[in-house]
Amino acid sequence: MKKIVRHFKAAPLALRVGRSRTGRGLFAGEDIPKGTCIIEYTGRPVLGQEQYTHRGKYLFETGKGTMIDGNTSTNTAKFINHSCKPNCEIDIRSRRIFVFALRRIKKDEELTYDYDEEYFDTYIKPKGCRCTACSPH
DSSP states (O other), rough: OOOOOOOOOOOOEEEEEEEETTTTEEEEOOOTTTTEEEEEOOOEEEEEEOOOOOOTTEEEEEETEEEEESSTOOGGGGGGGESSSSEEOOOOOOTTTEESSSBBBTTTTEEEOOHHHHHHIITTTOOOOOOOOOOOO
């Protein structure tokens, strides 16, 4: 079996923030091949729970007791929405968060990944999941 080698550097891709069914989303401005490192989720590092008073919707856990607060103007990856059938996945390397294409993504397709169970149960499930897999209309 051939081992897949991932390159943890975002490719120079055309991406755009636009209107999605759940607010704003991030869309492919060009076709993206399967396995491509699309974008890095960036922000301010947060060490330990005492440095924040609540789990905001852009906090992303990177390891035991460490997080990134992605609520910054330069973090375009924060616009990637949840889907129960995503086209992207997250890979954390050295406390950095990278988004990879799970399959070929077509131009103008919204980028999505499956948020973790804790976030889903806290923020999405109470309102009902509106991803295309759960409510296709």
